Structure formats: C-alpha cells, structure tokens
Amino acid sequence: MNRLLPLILVPLLLTACGNDTPPxxxxxAEKASAAEEYERGPHRGRMLRQGDFALxxxxxxxxxxxxxxxxxxxxxxxxxxxxxxAAIQLKRLDGEFNNFTFTPEKDYLNGSSExxxxxxxxxxxxxxxxxxxxxxAFPSYEGRTTxxxxxxxxxxxxxxxxxxTTIRNTVRLMGAxxxxxxxxxxxxxxxxxxxxxxxxxxxxxxxxxxxxxxxEGNDSMRTYSVVAPFDGIVLARNTNVGDVAGSNTLVExxxxxxxxxxxxxxxxDAEKLSVGQEVEISSAxxxxxxxxxxxxxxxxxxxxxVVARASIANPEGRWRPGMAVSADVTVAARQVxxxxxxxxxQRFRDFTVVFTQVGDTYEVRMLExxxxxxxxxxxxxxxxxxxxxVAEQSFLIKAxxxxxxxxxDH
Numbered sequence: 075m076n077r078l079l080p081l082i083l084v085p086l087l088l089t090a091c092g093n094d095t096p097p098x099x100x101x102x103a104e105k106a107s108a109a110e111e112y113e114r115g116p117h118r119g120r121m122l123r124q125g126d127f128a129l130x131x132x133x134x135x136x137x138x139x140x141x142x143x144x145x146x147x148x149x150x151x152x153x154x155x156x157x158x159x160a161a162i163q164l165k166r167l168d169g170e171f172n173n174f175t176f177t178p179e180k181d182y183l184n185g186s187s188e189x190x191x192x193x194x195x196x197x198x199x200x201x202x203x204x205x206x207x208x209x210x211a212f213p214s215y216e217g218r219t220t221x222x223x224x225x226x227x228x229x230x231x232x233x234x235x236x237x238x239t240t241i242r243n244t245v246r247l248m249g250a251x252x253x254x255x256x257x258x259x260x261x262x263x264x265x266x267x268x269x270x271x272x273x274x275x276x277x278x279x280x281x282x283x284x285x286x287x288x289x290e291g292n293d294s295m296r297t298y299s300v301v302a303p304f305d306g307i308v309l310a311r312n313t314n315v316g317d318v319a320g321s322n323t324l325v326e327x328x329x330x331x332x333x334x335x336x337x338x339x340x341x342x343d344a345e346k347l348s349v350g351q352e353v354e355i356s357s358a359x360x361x362x363x364x365x366x367x368x369x370x371x372x373x374x375x376x377x378x379x380v381v382a383r384a385s386i387a388n389p390e391g392r393w394r395p396g397m398a399v400s401a402d403v404t405v406a407a408r409q410v411x412x413x414x415x416x417x418x419x420q421r422f423r424d425f426t427v428v429f430t431q432v433g434d435t436y437e438v439r440m441l442e443x444x445x446x447x448x449x450x451x452x453x454x455x456x457x458x459x460x461x462x463x464v465a466e467q468s469f470l471i472k473a474x475x476x477x478x479x480x481x482x483d484h
Contacts, residue, residue: 112212117145122199122210129160129201129208133189140193142174142185146203155183159202164195167218167437168430168458191425191440191456192217217422217429217438219474226434232466233431236457239413241445243406244354245346247382249337251397254385257329259303263319267291272315274325278308286327289319304329309395333393335366337382337401344380346405347371353384358398368403410444410452411459418465419451420472428463429471436464436471 113121119132130145144160146153155178162185164172172190176183194216201208221231271288274280280302287300310326313319335355339347351368366384373380382403386393418428425440439461444452457463464471 115145115147117143119143119145120212120214122208124208124210127201127203127206127208129158129199129210131162131197131199133193139188140191141187142176142183142189144176144183144185144201145181146183146201148203152181153203155179155181157203158183161200163198164189165198166195167432167435168461192438194218194437217427217475218435219437219471219478220435221471221474223434229470230467231464231470233462234415234418234465236412236414236428236453236461236463237459238409238411239450240407241410241413241450241452242402242404242447244402244447245339245343245405247337247339247343247401247403249335249382249399249401251393251395251399252334252336253309253328253330253395254332254334257304257306257332258309259306259327260323261286261300261303261325261327262321262323263287263289263300264298265289265291265293266318266320269313269315269317269319269324270297272311272313274308274311276308276311279306280308280327281305286325287313287319300324302327306330307391328395330388330391330393330395332385333388333395335384335386335393335399335401337384337399337403338374338379339382340379344378347380347382347403352404352407353382353401354404355384355386355399355401357393358400362392364393408445412453412457413450414441414453414457414463415465416446416449416451418463418468420468422472422475428457429468429475430457431462431464436475438475439463 115121115130117130117132119130122129122131126149128147130147132143132145133140134143135141142162146155146158160176160183162174166172172195174185174187176185193214195214197212197214199210267289269287270290273288274286280286282302282304284302285299286302288297289300290297304327306327306329308325309328312322312326313324335353337353347368349368349371353366353368354363355366356363364386366386368382368384370383371380372383414428420427420429422438422440426443427438427440429436430439440456441453442455444454446452
C-alpha cells in the first residue's frame, strides 16, 4: 500500500489546482523561481538596492557557524562598513522572531549571533548611511512546502506533538506461549468405574460445573458426573465410552484467560535480566502485541542461560499455547524531556531532520539527537517542546520539498 502513496499524492495535488488553495508543487516552484530571480552581488549574496545605495546580504558558513555578513555599496563602489548601521529581523514559520545587530569588521558588517537552521524565514532589513534610512522585506525559504490538509490526510500523513518520553534499552529474546501451570488441571475419576459418557471434545470451551464425563462406579453401580472445576478449554480428551476409569487422567483442562510466555536468554543477555522488567511481546507474524513483566527467572542446566517467564492477559484467546513469539525486554530506561518518533526522521542535506507542521505548511527542522531505542529518538536541539511534526509518511513531505527545489540558497 505504501508504494502507492506517492502516486496518490500527485493526483490529489493536481486536483487542488482547480481550488483556491494552490498545490504544493506550484507554490514551492514559484518560490524557487523567485529565489533564482534576485540579483546577486560580488559575494554571491542577495543584492538590495534603493537609489544609489545597495546592501549585499550573505550568510557565511565556511568553517564557522552560519552568520550574516553585509557588504555596503554606493554608486557601485564599496563603502567602509563603519559608515553603515544595519539591523535584520527574521520571522520564522512558527512566529518566532530573531534579531541581529551588526558591527564593522574588515570590509563587511558582521552579524551579532548565529543564524540558526533552517534558514527559512521572512526577512526585514534596515540600514542607515549618511543620514538616510533604507528598508527591504523579502521571503527566504528552504525546506518548506504547502500541502492541502485533505491531500495530506488522504496520503496517510500523520502528525504528533514532540514531548517527553522514556528511552528504553532493550534485549530481543525468542520464546513461546505456554499454559499457566497454576491454571491447568488433569481431571481424574473420584472413584474407579466404567466410563459411560464423554461430553466434551478437544478444544471445546467449558464452564465451571459443566459435566465432562459420566462414570458408573464399581462399588455402587451408580453413575456420577465428573465436572469442570473452572471455566476453560479442553486441551486433551484421554478417554472414551467403555474405558476403565482409575488413576488415569480423563480430561486435561486449562484456563487460557492468562498464559505464560517463556523466553530463552543466553550469555550476556541472561546477565541483564531481572524480575520485574517490562517485556513487549509480539507474535511471530507481528499481528499481535502485548506488554507484561518478567515474573520468574529459571536457570538452565548449562548455567549460562535462563528462561525468563512473564504472565500476560489473554481474554480474547489470541495467545495460544505453543505459539512462537519474540520479545523486547527493557533492561534500562531513562526519561527524556523531548523526543520524536524514529518513523518521522529523514535525511535532508547533511542533517537528520523532521518536518514540522503549521497549518498546511511543512518545514524542515535540523535535529541534534541523543539516545535512540528504535521507536523514539531523544532530541537535544533543533526542535521546540510541543512542536507538531510529521510522524508517519514523512518521506512524502521530503519528496515534495525536493521536487519543488526549495533549497539552501542565500
């Protein structure tokens, strides 16, 4: 199904061309075209002009954190940087403002602080020279695209809010579902006799007090009933009409509303296990999942391996005895203040990123990551607490941005 999503998204966006909201490809293409149209100065920056005064705006990031450098000109000739006062204000997608002042250095004006990624914002530039004031405003976007909500929803794009979670270190073990020995009974005759009726079959569900077998006693010659001691499933029927009932087991019964999962651990993995650790158990097909805790550790004869036993609720009977399972045992856990789902992570330029959402607009966020556990990744920087980000189908957002050409351009 996922292979069809890009094919689904394209016609949805094309359909949107007839609506008031333009499709992302058109919107981003217009932005890319606008980015290519602006005049570039001698330092490959954006050239801003008013009358005979001009200001070249660059973001310099060679062997240093990204910083603004401004070059001033009058009548096409460079001006001493000390003769110009300048300020820049950036407005980002989420409404945050960044302000920069400038000091003269060599042949340029140097910005007061780092220009944080992504370099995607609406820019307002102000300058003063020789008693004259100048101002400009322009968009400068990268890693940004717009997708109508209906198209994103139909393509399966899911968003979540970034926040605290628990990062878990886990050990993967294999095992099987077992009958809980405390919920199993081997049912025998109370008195020796002849089996006159067997009322159950293997796999049949029975209720407490239900007659399982009727036996004619040898001494009394009267027939009595052998009944189920609890609600359960018949695991085995070991007798037929006419059999002699003595000390042999007639019926094996189990209550499968709760079952054991036994997991084998070897060597170093065995040393990490302890009673009480949380276990996430998955069926071999991956169709069923359940969480439990290790209740018992049983050493094996080799001395270098153990069986870890967990008890899990099974009210719907999905977990059948003998079923193969895999399990992730949490051997260490740490609460982190900010994390995102790993399913939302993508590569963009040289960064690991997520895409935040504000309305119908999506924009890249470059992340500094800490620990990862296969499900969540700790975020150390690059994303705000509570930010809405794409957690599923984020590759569609990346593809739309790359297709549109909304690139790193200053």
